[in-house]
Amino acid sequence: MPIAEEMRARLEAAFAPTELEISDDSEGHRGHAGYREGGESHFSVHIRAAGFAGMGRVARHRAVHAALGDIVPRIHALALDIGT
Structure with missing residues (x-):
């Protein structure tokens, strides 16, 4: 399963x-550190969920990282835009 699909499934289940928008931005990093041929190395996630209400920025990021679990070490970069 592509990493973006795994991410989508986990984030939908958790929040x-x-x-929810997930972008594979890998091609824009060709020639840079962490780039892998075929992509799936650099991602951007835009997510809005009621469950983030009352959480600070760091807590929101930790919650997303926890939901993604073992996906995070398999990618090079993850940009997060998290809100309610």
Whole structure:
């Protein structure tokens, strides 16, 4: 299963987001550290969910990282845009 699909499944299960966009930005990093031929090395996630209400920025990031679990060490970069 592609990493973006795994990410989507885990984030939907953990947060029931009202908005979720996952972008594989790997091609824009060709020639840079961590780039892998075929992509799946650099991702951006835009997520909005009621469950993030009352959480600070660091807590939101930790929650997303926890939900993604073993995916995080398999990628080089993860940009997060998290809100309610």
